[in-house]
Amino acid sequence: MTQDNHTAVASDTTRKLSWGMITQNGGVVALLVILLFNVLVTPNFLHPQTLFVNISQVATIAIVAVGMTLVIATGGIDLSVGAIMALAGAIAPLIFTSAFAEANPELGLALAIIVPIFVALLCGVFNGAMVSFLNVQPIVATLIFFISGRGIALVLTNGNLQTFSNPAFSYLGTGKILGFPFQGYLVIVIAVAVWWLMAYTVFGRQLLAVGGNERAAQLSGIPVKRVKIGAYVICAGLSGLAGLIVVAINSASDAARIGNLMELDAIAAAVVGGTLLQGGKAPIFGAILGAIIIQLVKYTLLANGVADEVALIAKAGIIILAVYVQQARKE
Template identity: 50%
Template sequence: MTTLANAKKPPARRRVQGVSSALVALVALVLFNAVTTPNFLTLNTLNINLTQTATIVIVGIGMTFVIATRGIDLSVGSLMAISGALAPVLFLNERLGPNLGVTLSILLPVLAAGLFGAFNGLLVTRFRIQPIIATLVLFIAGRGIAQVISGGALVNFTQPSFTLLGTGRVLGISVQVLLMLALLALAAWALRATLFGRYVIAVGGNADAARLAGVPVTRTKLLVYTLSGLLAGLAGLIVIAVNSSSDSNLVGQNMELDAIAAVAVGGTSLNGGRVTMLGTLLGALFIQLLRYTLLVKGIPDAAALMVKAAIIVGAVALQYRRS
C-alpha cells in the first residue's frame, strides 16, 4: 500500500511552467504600461497597485488551498461583506469602549467568516454536495446576511485604531501589504514543510488513494474551507478600513472572480494536486495590473469582467493542454 511519505509529489516542471507563464504575462503588461501609460513607473503607481493587490492575494491564498483539493469557493466575496458589516457594529458600540470594541471588531468578524467557511466545508464533506453548489448557497445568502446586519445602509466611521489595518504604514510600507506578504510566506511554508500541506496535495492528487494511505480527507477539506473563510473575513476588514466605510452591497463584490483568476493564472491546477503560492501572487498582480490598465485606458467595468472571464477560460485551457 502506498504511504503518504512516498505519495507522488506534484510535477515540479508543470508548476514552474505555470509560474513562468504568469511571470511572462505580468512582465508583458508592465512593459505595455511603461510605454503607453504616462507616469506609470512611479512609486505612487506601485503603491496603488500593491495595496489593491493585497486583498486579492489574501483571499487567493485561501482559494489556492481550496482549489488544491479539487474544490472551489464562490462565497468569499459574500463572507467579506459579512465581516465588513459586523465590524462597525462592534467598534461603534459605546458599551464596549474603544479598545475592547476594536479588538472584538477584528477577532469576531474573522471568526464568524471562518465559521461560515466551515459550513461550506461541512456541506462538501458530510453532505457530499458539489463544492460549486455548496458555496453558491452563501454566495447568495451571505450578502443578504450582511445586509441584515448593516440594515442595508452605508456605514461611515472614523476609528483611527481600526483604520490602521487598511491605511497604516510601517517603514513606509502599507500594513495590508505586510500582512499579505506574511500570510503568503506562511502559506508557502505550510504547503512545503507541514503535514497539512502534504495532506492538501495528496487529497487534490487523488482523494481515494489518499484516504487509503491514511490521510484524513474529510478533515483536510473542512480545514481548507474554514481557512478560506477566515482569510475572506480578514480581507473584508481591510476593505472597510481603507474606505472608512462599510457597504454590504459592495464589499467583496466580484472578489471570487478575482481570486479564482489569480489562482488559475498563477499555475495552480484546477484539477488539484499542483499548487504554487508564488504563482497566486503573480496571478493576483497580473489581475490587478490588468484592472488598472483597463481603467486608465477608459475601458468600462462590464468589459473588464468579460476580460477576466476570458482569462480564466484561457488559463484553464492552457492547463489542460499541458496535462
C-alpha cells in the same frame, strides 16, 4: 529504433520542453509585458500614489486567492468568499462604533477584528461540512453562502452604508511602514505562512494528496473530511480578513458592494498562478503573481479609458488562456 525515430522522439521532447518552459514562466512574462506597457504608455504609473493604490487593491485579491488556492487544490471551489468579506466587513463597524467599544476603545478594536474573522471561520466550517459530510458539490455548497452571507450582512446593517472615523482600525487599510502599505506586509506574511504550511506540515501533504487522488488518500488513512474542512476554514478566514481591509481602506462598510465578484478574481488569480482546477497542486506564490496580473490588467484598461465591463471580459479571457495552458501541459 531507427535514426529517424530517434530524431522524431528528440524533436517531440524538445517541443514539450520548450512549451513547458514557456507555460511555467508565462505568468512572469505576462507580468513583465504588462509592467513595460504601463511604464511606456500609462500616465503616472510609477507615481508613488499609483503604486500605493495598486498594492492596496491587489492585497485583498492576493489574500483571498491564497485561500482559494487551497480549496481548489482539494478539488473544490469556493463561491462564498465575496459574501464572507461583506459579512465580516459589516460586523466590524457594528462593534467598534458600539457604546461598549467607545467606553473600552482598545478592547473594542480588538473585538472588531477578532469577532468578524471568527464568524468567517465558522462560515468556512459550514462550507467544509456541507462538502465533506453531506457530500454536496462544492459549487452548490458554497453557493448557499454566496447568497445568504451577503443577505445576513444586509440584515445586520439594515442595508445602510456604515461610515466611521477610527484611525486605529483604518490603519489596517491605509497604514504604511517605511513607505510600504501595511496590507502589503500582511500579504507577504500570509503567503510565506501558508507556503510553509503546505511545504513542511503533514496537513499540507495530506491536502495535496486529497486533491491528487481522494480515493487513494482515503484508503491510505488520510482524514479526507478534516483536511477539506481545514481548506475551507482557512479560505474563509482569509476572506474575512480581506473584508476588514476593504472596510478600513474606505472608512465605510457597504454590505451590498464589498467583495462583489471577488470569487471570480480569486479563482482567476489562482488559475493564472498555476493552480490545477482538478486539484493536487497549490502554488501559493503563483497565486500572488496571478493576483498582481489580474489587478494590473484591470488597472491598465481603466487607466487607458477602457470601460470596466471590458475589464470583466479580459478577466474571462485570462482564465480561458490559463485553463488552455494547463491542458497543454498535460499533452
